[in-house]
Amino acid sequence: MFSVTLSLLPAGIINGLMFGAIYALVALGLTLIYGVLHIINFAHGAMLMLALYSAYFLFKILNIDPYISILIVTPASYVFGYTIYRWGIGRLSGGRDQNILLITLGLSIILENSALFFFTGDQQTISLPYSYESFDLGFLYLSYPKLISFVASLVICVLLWMLMTLTDLGKAIRAVAKERDGARLVGIDVEHVFAVTFGIGVACLGAAGCMLLPIFYVDPYTGNMFVIIAFTIVVLGGMGSIVGALLGGFIIGVTESVGGLLLGESLGQIGISLIFILILIFKPTGIFGSKV
């Protein structure tokens, strides 16, 4: 019996990496917004849910494949995030962090209950013609949806990393994270950069939502499950760190998958909480400290 489980271990690890890549995307949005704006976006889960529904309706009504929808939902999420920060959160909060916290919390309540009202609480799933087709690695079959998600998540992380290190906008984002007045004095429009950062964070959710839909379900509360895991990843990887979010996503993904394999689906979650507690005790700054 145990040897059977062991032979499944490589498959479990690969499976965990695949799911971890999507976790990483959700965490990336969270960590970016936290690292630059120093606020926790309580509406993160609700916005992920919105992205999932967007992909769902694009598929149901216009018959657009969720992986194609990435190209629509991601930019749309960016615009949504930018707008809601620039003319909503930023304006209403008067620049006070505690107000931003309350506004994002309020926003999540509004979004979730609107979803409940318009889309009902039923779980929705879609099935793609190639959902069950897979790629033979020799020791395991890799489903196409998971493989696509994995590659797309990596590509997005690399693009984001390039944006942050190679472009002026990225440098400005990192500058604003630590020194707002200094940024204003070199002519950086700080409010714009905040909104861009919020937009990018929400855009990550847009992409994650599209990739989750084919392998998961959507209801008005789906987003929250992922955000709790994303919090663990952010703490594990280090608040504000892009590389930390990616690495943390993989670690949590594999922990969950292997834990599920050894202990069963629900007890397997114990590994995530265990990591969370251990990190808080032994390395509260996370693997990559507080770098942006």
Add this chain to the structure above:
Amino acid sequence: MIKIHELHAGYDLVNVLRDVNIEVGEGEIVAVLGSNGVGKTTLNNTLSGLIKPTSGEIYFENVLISSRDPVEIVDMGLIHVPEGRKLFPNLSVKENLELGSYRRGKPNRAKNLERVLEIFPKLRDRISQTAGTLSGGEQQMVAIGRGLMSEPRILLLDEPSLGLSPLLVEQMFNLIKQINEGGLSVILVEQNVIQSLSIADRAYVISEGTVSLSGRADELRENSDLKKSYLGL
């Protein structure tokens, strides 16, 4: 070049500056002197648009700038090198300097970077180090270098000598003179009276939020009122 007319400014209900009149001409070094708490930094923040004056006007080349925001003022070429440097501690020296040309001087970025490194050769060895790990003197060099990267038309230096060792202070003032000799106008806001007056063309002394003394630097140095005004003796 700069004309400050009957300026009043402050924070919330407290007026720090009262009826300040200052003028700066093309190519001049104008020192603004005063001890702690007289309103020098308030003056600088008002000039660069970080705070709005309660009344009065500031003109930069005959354009009213006192109602504009910092981004527009940077666009026009008035560059403020703030007290305490306000560098980006998590970014490398190179990235800090590059962001100096975020809005102005972008096409000549590589050329200007090379020029800044010629003025501050020490920064060449530190180029990929994060700015937060530099010594105070090196940070001040990065701050001034970051200002120069934007091809300023007038440079506003707020306490560049603060926190530097006496030897470095001497070097810093020589460098400011050298930068000015290239034709750049400089407003030098300082506590260090003697050395500021030795490189400045003209000076204004601020006490209790208003200009108490002004004139040519060489004349002010001999003026017995200076001690009175500055030290309150």
